[in-house]
Amino acid sequence: MSPEQPPVTAFGPDFPFPYDDWLAHPAGLGRVPPDRLGTEVVVVGAGIAGLVAAYELMRIGLRPVVYESSHLGGRLRSQPFEGADGIVAELGGMRFPRSSTAFHHYVDLLGLPTAPFPNPLTEAAGSTVIDLHGRTYYGRTLADLPPFFTEVADAWASALEEGAGFTDLQQAIRERDIPRIRALWAELVEVWDDRTFYDFVSTSKAFSDLSFAHREAFGQVGFGTGGWDSDFPNSMLEILRVVLTGCDDDQLLVVGGVEQVPQGLWTRTPDDLVHWPAGTSLSSLHGGGTRPGVARLHRLDADTIRVTDVYGGTRDVSAVLTTCQSWLLSTQIDTDESLFGQEVWMALDRTRYMQSTKTFVMVDRPFWRDVDPATGREVMSTTLTDRLTRSTYLFDNGPDRPGVICLSYSWMSDSLKMLPYPVEKRVELALGALRKIYPTVDVGAHVIGDPITVTWESDPHSLGAFKGALPGHYRYNRRMYCHFVQDDLPAAERGIFMAGDDVSWTPAWAEGAVQTALNAVWGIVAHLGGSTPPDNPGPGDRFAELAPPALPD
Known part of the structure; x- marks a missing residue:
């Protein structure tokens, strides 16, 4: 900007x-x-x-x-780890776009500090690993990854222009040009209310000119906040709102929960x-x-x-x-x-609610910052994968404080796979999946305290994560x-x-x-x-x- x-x-x-x-x-x-x-x-x-x-x-x-x-x-629930001072697992909302100005009004009113959320391929993450079809790719930015992933990202940007006039409408939102917003959005509501996100992607010229593998990668690992496939059945209008208002970009966490x-x-x-x-x-x-x-x-x-x-x-x-x-x-x-x-x-x-499961562990220190002498890279990174963990996030609370790993953040059918299992089994499954991506890293050896998990669809007062x-x-x-x-x-x-x-x-x-x-x-x-x-x-x-x-x- x-x-x-x-x-x-x-x-x-x-x-x-x-x-x-x-x-x-x-x-x-x-x-x-x-x-x-x-x-x-x-x-x-x-x-x-x-x-x-x-x-x-x-x-x-x-x-x-x-x-x-x-x-x-x-569902703004920050559960403390037992015995740790201010170390929490964010069971519900955990990343808050800078564009959410009404929400941040109250964050600022209360004087709460924020920090960039460690999303994939951001400076806050440090580094990112994408594990897809059993192959692992490492990078700090999109440019570090093979051209295939740039093709996916470019296709998504082109699809938004082709199907939604993205730049013009987002510029109207930037300028708070009400007549222009209303005119452009009314056209999109009429066209896209009864069509799915997947329909938008699969029928776009940008993705049609590429292979199925590109669409599959977009669904499995995506970009920004991760994979998009759990949203593929949703109305495309819902996705357009997210990207137009910057909800998938420049996200913050609230320090301390x-x-x-x-x-x-x-x-x-x-x-x-x-x-x-x-x-x-x-x-x-x-x-x-x-x-x-x-x-x-x-x-x-x-x-x-x-x-x-x-x-x-x-x-x-x-x-x-x-x-x-x-x-x-x-x-x-x-x-x-x-x-x-x-x-x-x-x-x-x-109203239809989406399922979601998270599983967290506290670790003795942010060991993922250790450098592997054989590769010169961090031993572990923010991870996007087609394995059952789907998304793994690393939270560094400082070199002298315990770290937190969100071992798995999964949605819909991937969440339902976890529904019957106690937290110990969920941790075991997540560690097993990560072991295949990081065969030389013993994540379990660093775990301290009791793990924390949530499945929102099994909460009788929630019945799901969100609409x-x-x-x-x-x-x-x-x-x-x-x-x-x-x-x-x-x-x-x-x-x-x-x-x-x-x-x-x-x-x-x-x-x-x-x-x-x-x-x-x-x-x-x-x-x-x-x-x-x-x-x-x-x-x-x-x-x-x-x-x-x-x-x-």
């Missing part, structure tokens, strides 16, 4: 609203009538979406009441509170702990929803925000069918995303809001969870008779101007 070029940010393309500017404006996000100050608003779920919304509602002068059935932080973000929002005492006394935090409003999980959501009258927790406690409120995975509203929480219209229920139930929209799902996504604007809804369907990455256009990215949380804040304030400052209009104020393209039913 030249110095004159504005950066790529997560500005649209579906709803090009400047969330970062809205957050940074000194006038604040909104206000409610004096008689509404202190009003309770239930927030179901203490993940990043729930806690961003609760934090901002508290600042406005409302009283968020957060319910959580599992873990404060949701990303769970510090939701935990920090829980305990932070803002200095610009309305209504509440100085020193108030979400934690203090709750007496130190969230309320238990929600068991039932029931409409009492036009202005009242009763929330019942798993122990039978009830609370009657005018507004509820649900941030849990959408399937839980029909399987784990007894939710009145009348709270949502049937078209919204269809969208919620059709993966299938072809034809654009209409469903639009119904869920736009639900925060409720002026045209029947009275029986108002007052309940949704947020989270599965409601967003960019599942798997914390930015999507934050943006939908901010939408819900606007919706709740409006529902309670409040408004935004005239010089800082919110997403609902500009909805008619910015609304996502609508496809015919």
Whole structure:
């Protein structure tokens, strides 16, 4: 990027609203009538979406009441290794694009340090090994690899130009040219909603001019964040959003663990509170702990929803925000069918979650930095492979501190292969695969402490890692995303809001969870008779101007 070029940010393309500017404006996000100050608003779920919304509602002068059935932080979960100080395994989100400016607003607010994520073929990784079809390739940059891999990368770039006019649309996003973004994106929505990622790749001239082996390598090891084949069945629109907004590039990690973000929002005492006394935090409003999980959501009258927790406690409120995975509203929480219209229920139930497994070990030191005298290379590198480990990442916490290896990060069918096995078996399988790539390296000899693993589809409160929209799902996504604007809804369907990455256009990215949380804040304030400052209009104020393209039913 030249110095004159504005950066790529997560500005649209579906709803090009400047969330970062809205957050940074000194006038604040909104206000409610004096008689509404202190009003309770239930927030179901203490993940990043729930806690961003609760934090901002508290600042406005409302009283968020957060319910959580599992873990404060949701899928931003940094699990410490026993006996180690600040050494964590990032079980959920672990890499956060610099373009995620609304999410980074809260990282910066909390003063949390970040560092480049060690993605393949980046300076942060140091070196990368690609192991494909039993052959191993080493490099620090793409130019170090055989020409075959450059051909794959070039074909992907050409396919994006050919099929999506990538440069023009990304330039419009850089410049925040709303009319241009909306015009270009509406054309792509119509063309690509009902077509898969694989269709996009396989029918592009760039890949058609090459061999099947090129497409296969792109799926198995890819570039940027790794292989793409687990996304091949997904709607191509979902992939376009990722690359257009820079989500697959220039990613950061949060030093010490990303769970510090939701935990920090829980305990932070803002200095610009309305209504509440100085020193108030979400934690203090709750007496130190969230309320238990929600068991039932029931409409009492036009202005009242009763929330019942798993122990039978009830609370009657005018507004509820649900941030849990959408399937839980029909399987784990007894939710009145009348709270949502049937078209919204269809969208919620059709949400499709992707499987994902990670397995981590702590090691005595970052031994992979040792140099093999025979080759002059590091003894081990960030690794992409077609073996069952798929992706292996190395986290260096300093020469005098233990290191962490994400032995395996796998998706969909590769995750399901791990589902029946305990952590010890998963480690054994991963070490066995790595031994074939690094036959002279005894990774196991460096392992200390107990390994850590997660399979998100087996978590009863998650049922999967995140949404993966299938072809034809654009209409469903639009119904869920736009639900925060409720002026045209029947009275029986108002007052309940949704947020989270599965409601967003960019599942798997914390930015999507934050943006939908901010939408819900606007919706709740409006529902309670409040408004935004005239010089800082919110997403609902500009909805008619910015609304996502609508496809015919």
